[in-house]
Amino acid sequence: MNIDAITSDQGTLSIRALGDTSDSSYTVMNMGPQHPSTHGVLRLVLTLDGERVVRGEPDVGYLHTGIEKQAEVKTYQQALTLTDRMDYLSPLNNNLGYALAVEKLLGAEIPERVSHIRVLLCELSRLASHLVWLGTSGLDAGAMSTFLYCFQEREKILDLFETLSGVRMMTSYITVGGLMADLPDGFLDQVRKYLDGFPRELEMYHGLLTGNSIWLERTKGIGALSRQTAIEYGCTGAVARASGVDWDVRRDLPYSAYADYEFKVPLCSEGDSYARYLVRMEEMEQAYRICRQALDKIAPSGPYRTSNRKIVPPPKWEISVSMEALIHHFKLFTEGFSPPPGEVYQRIESPKGELGFHMVSDGSNKPYRMRVRTPSLSHVQALPVLLKGCLLADVVVVLASLDFVLGDVDR
Amino acid sequence: MSPAELGKKLEERFPEHYLGQREDRGEWTFWVDRAAWVEAARYLSVEHGYSFLSDLTAVDYLDRDPRFDLSAILLSWQRKGDLRLKTLIPEADPRADTLTGVWAGANWYEREIFDMFGIEFNNHPALMRLLLPPDYVGHPLRKDYPVTGPATSPYR
Numbered sequence: 001m002n003i004d005a006i007t008s009d010q011g012t013l014s015i016r017a018l019g020d021t022s023d024s025s026y027t028v029m030n031m032g033p034q035h036p037s038t039h040g041v042l043r044l045v046l047t048l049d050g051e052r053v054v055r056g057e058p059d060v061g062y063l064h065t066g067i068e069k070q071a072e073v074k075t076y077q078q079a080l081t082l083t084d085r086m087d088y089l090s091p092l093n094n095n096l097g098y099a100l101a102v103e104k105l106l107g108a109e110i111p112e113r114v115s116h117i118r119v120l121l122c123e124l125s126r127l128a129s130h131l132v133w134l135g136t137s138g139l140d141a142g143a144m145s146t147f148l149y150c151f152q153e154r155e156k157i158l159d160l161f162e163t164l165s166g167v168r169m170m171t172s173y174i175t176v177g178g179l180m181a182d183l184p185d186g187f188l189d190q191v192r193k194y195l196d197g198f199p200r201e202l203e204m205y206h207g208l209l210t211g212n213s214i215w216l217e218r219t220k221g222i223g224a225l226s227r228q229t230a231i232e233y234g235c236t237g238a239v240a241r242a243s244g245v246d247w248d249v250r251r252d253l254p255y256s257a258y259a260d261y262e263f264k265v266p267l268c269s270e271g272d273s274y275a276r277y278l279v280r281m282e283e284m285e286q287a288y289r290i291c292r293q294a295l296d297k298i299a300p301s302g303p304y305r306t307s308n309r310k311i312v313p314p315p316k317w318e319i320s321v322s323m324e325a326l327i328h329h330f331k332l333f334t335e336g337f338s339p340p341p342g343e344v345y346q347r348i349e350s351p352k353g354e355l356g357f358h359m360v361s362d363g364s365n366k367p368y369r370m371r372v373r374t375p376s377l378s379h380v381q382a383l384p385v386l387l388k389g390c391l392l393a394d395v396v397v398v399l400a401s402l403d404f405v406l407g408d409v410d411r
Numbered sequence: 412m413s414p415a416e417l418g419k420k421l422e423e424r425f426p427e428h429y430l431g432q433r434e435d436r437g438e439w440t441f442w443v444d445r446a447a448w449v450e451a452a453r454y455l456s457v458e459h460g461y462s463f464l465s466d467l468t469a470v471d472y473l474d475r476d477p478r479f480d481l482s483a484i485l486l487s488w489q490r491k492g493d494l495r496l497k498t499l500i501p502e503a504d505p506r507a508d509t510l511t512g513v514w515a516g517a518n519w520y521e522r523e524i525f526d527m528f529g530i531e532f533n534n535h536p537a538l539m540r541l542l543l544p545p546d547y548v549g550h551p552l553r554k555d556y557p558v559t560g561p562a563t564s565p566y567r
Contacts, residue, residue, distance in 0.1 A: 013545055061542035068527075069551050073558050104436055234464055234516035245488075252491050342435045345484050345495065347465065356466050356484070369552075373466035373484075381519045410542055 018045035018057040026054060033062045037140050037396035040406030042380065048392060056387030056395065058380050063410040071370035075336035076102050076176055079367060084170040086372060087408040089132050092125040092161070093350040095174035100255055101346035101357035102176045105339035108311055113302040114178045115257035120191070120294035121164075121174065122256075122348075123287040127198075128157040129351035130284050134205060137277070137400030141218045146208050153201055156194055163187060177312040178305020192295055198288055206281065219273040223386040223398035226271060233385070234378035237353025239402060242279045243271035249349040260297065261290050273401035280403070311337055336365040352376055352403060372411055376404035414439040414494060417459065424454055430499075440495040448498045449508045452483060455496065456513055461485035465493060467510065467520035469500070469528045473554040477501035479530060483510070506531040527552035 019028035027048045033041040041062035047055040067086060071079040083098045084091040096118055103110060135150030158168040163184055165173040173180045209215045225235065230243040240247065248265040250258045266282035268275035305312045313332045314325040343360040353375025360369040379402045386398050412420075418432040421441055428447030433440050443451040455461040465484040472478060479500035486493040500507060509532040510517035521532045522541035529550035532538055539545060549556055 013539070017539075061540075061544070064542040066551060069556075069558060107436070229515075231463060232515040234514065247488055252488070343440075343470075344436055344438060345466070345493070347493075354465065358466060358468060358482075358484070360470055369470045371466070371468045371470075373468075377519060378516055381516060 013045075013059050015045055018059060020047040020055040023049075025049065031395070033059075037399060038406075039136060039399065039404070042399075042404075042406055042409075044383070044387075044395070046387075046392070046395070051391050051393075053387050053390055053392060053395065056384055058383045060377075060380060060406070060409050063406045065411065067411045068370055068372065071367050073366065075365050076339070076367065077332075077336055079370060080175055081170070081172050083372075084172055085407060086374065086411055087129075087350060087352060087355070087376070087405050088169055089405055090122075090125040090129040090351045091169055091171050092121045092174055093129075093348060093355060095172060096122055096256065097346060097348045097350070097355045097357045099174050099176050100348065101344055101359045102339065104344045104346055105342065105359055105361050106176075106311060106337070107340075108177060108306055108308060110178060110306055111303040112257065113299050114304060114306075116260075116294050116297045117179060117183065117304070118174055118256045119258060119261065120291055120298065123290045123294065124157055124160065124191070126287045126351045127284055127291075128154045128161075130280050130287070131157070133280060133351075133400070133403040134209075134284075137397070137403075138209060138215075140396045140400045141215060143209065143212075143215065146205065149201070149204065149208075153198075160187070160190060160194060163190065175305070175312075177308065178303070182304040188295060188298060188300070191291070195288060195291055195295075202281075202284060202288070209277070210281070216274065218394075218397055219277060219401065222273045222394045223390060223401060224270065224272040225382065225386060227269075229382065229385055230271070233382040235353070235382055236375050236378065237349065237351070238276055238279045238283060239353060239379055239382075241266060242268045242275035244269040249347050249354060253347065255346070255348055257297075261293050263290050273397055276401045276403075338363055338365045347373075350375060352405065352408065353379070374408045374411065376406070376408035379404045380409050412459075414492075417441075417455075417494070420459075421451060421454070425451060438493075438495060440497055442497045442499070445498050445500065445507055448481070449510060449513065452485070452496055452510055453513050455485055455494070460487045460489045461494060463488065464510070464514040464517060464520075467517055467524070469524045469530055469552075471528060471552065471554045479505065479528060481507055481524070481530065500530055505529055506533060508533045509535040511536060526550070529553065 015028050029046045031044040031046055032038040033043040043059040045057045046053055067082045071082055080098055083094040086094050131150040131154040135147040138146030161171055162168050165171040225243045227244045230240045230245055246267055251265055263286040266279045268279055309328040313329050318325040319329050339361045341361055341363040345358045347354050347356040356373035358371035359367055362368040418441055422429040425447045428444045430442035463486040465486045467483045470480040477499040481498045481500055483496045484493055521535055524530050525538055526540040526543055527550055
């Protein structure tokens with residue numbers, strides 16, 4: 001295709017390039033990039049035959065911030081903060097994926113206590129992310145009350161993150177070599193107290209939506225994705241599991257301490273919006289279970305990062321008594337650490353699906369290449385298949401059921 | 412089958428195109444040349460169960476000849492493991508065959524590689540920029556593209 005022919009004056013892909021103008025009775029329409037139901041800045045070019053979608057082409061890139069290029073000029077510790085900003089609904093999962101990838105490059109050993117804390121935090125952020133999905137997808141279908149209840153609950157989890165790291169969203173709390181700081185006093189009790197109230201909340205959400213006839217009408221049979229298509233388009237996570245792909249990175253290629261946890265991987269075969277809803281609801285239940293187990297496994301005190309001084313700085317008291325500690329401190333804060341040359345791929349199960357960090361090291365203190373495989377990109381890519389033939393009013397339901405984040409798509 | 416044996420199978424199947432293998436930190440990488448890129452991916456996917464394309468990306472080694480690595484991560488659910496299939500792309504002729512015939516989802520990954528590295532894909536259904544606007548000049552993830560952008564001179 002000739003690039004000149006599809007460029008409009010504003011430098012965006014024109015409607016002509018993305019819409020279907022073969023039949024003059026079709027209406028070609030832009031939905032987004034500023035539209036409340038696209039959950040960010042997604043632009044969809046919809047070709048409509050009356051109310052029915054003939055073709056729906058996504059156009060992405062409005063939130064592109066060049067994270068992969070920026071990472072190449074930052075040291076390994078600095079590049080961590082970029083990962084928060086990709087899937088901003090679950091920053092702790094992004095932190096973990098990055099930290100695990102760099103630790104694999106370094107061959108670093110992580111204390112067991114740290115791995116369990118990481119699991120707890122990742123599952124809490126899974127709950128927070130799924131609560132946003134549940135709230136907004138309810139809102140898109142007209143269920144306003146779900147939205148208010150879910151955001152109230154999510155705010156409580158974000159308060160916990162604020163206690164931990166000082167910020168609600170851009171936590172950067174899981175760092176290479178361990179955690180940014182030890183858990184604050186009484187944190188585990190706060191989590192326990194929060195979790196005590198969670199099952200009742202979840203039951204209420206089920207009461208609001210699961211058997212609700214309007215919700216069933218809006219989601220059942222809408223946006224069905226077959227197993228084969230899910231595999232071909234690289235769909236992962238809840239989207240793939242709702243289509244019958246029995247795969248969960250936490251269970252099948254366990255990272256961090258997930259091998260020690262017991263949980264069920266929910267599975268559906270219908271592949272429609274309702275199946276994706278059921279799978280995520282069950283995932284919230286399982287995330288709650290994992291959090292409970294993690295609380296029992298986390299030792300009240302112990303190391304919060306590795307003792308390897310080549311990766312993490314020594315404690316302050318040591319610097320004032322040991323010359324070697326001072327040198328380590330100085331080297332780490334001026335130069336950073338340099339993993340041996342090589343490349344690794346580390347995948348984790350983020351709330352959206354498989355999040356992969358492909359890190360290439362040339363032996364210097366900055367990543368030679370950081371490539372992030374994000375789950376949302378594959379899911380948005382599958383949109384044309386899902387949207388074909390559905391009604392205009394159902395487009396927002398399909399979008400919501402995929403649960404993508406544009407920061408994750410565009411990076 | 413161990414990854415080393417898999418390498419042997421690849422070599423038997425593509426004797427003239429197989430370039431080698433390496434294990435690094437428990438991850439296996441297999442190199443084939445450009446001519447066998449698609450067929451090797453299809454072979455691993457169909458015959459050996461590596462049927463899921465986890466990731467497809469490129470790496471720019473500026474001073475090396477051939478300059479680019481094209482790298483695919485293939486995942487097998489049955490074996491619970493993955494491998495990396497790589498090919499080499501020279502700077503003078505930056506193009507490869509498209510994987511969209513094997514996985515439809517390779518489409519956007521290849522568009523992103525075209526966008527960021529300027530590597531073109533033969534027979535791709537709609538090869539245009541993915542993340543950057545269509546009138547953008549240059550390919551930002553190439554190592555000779557300045558981080559500050561082409562128009563800015565560095566601070567002195």
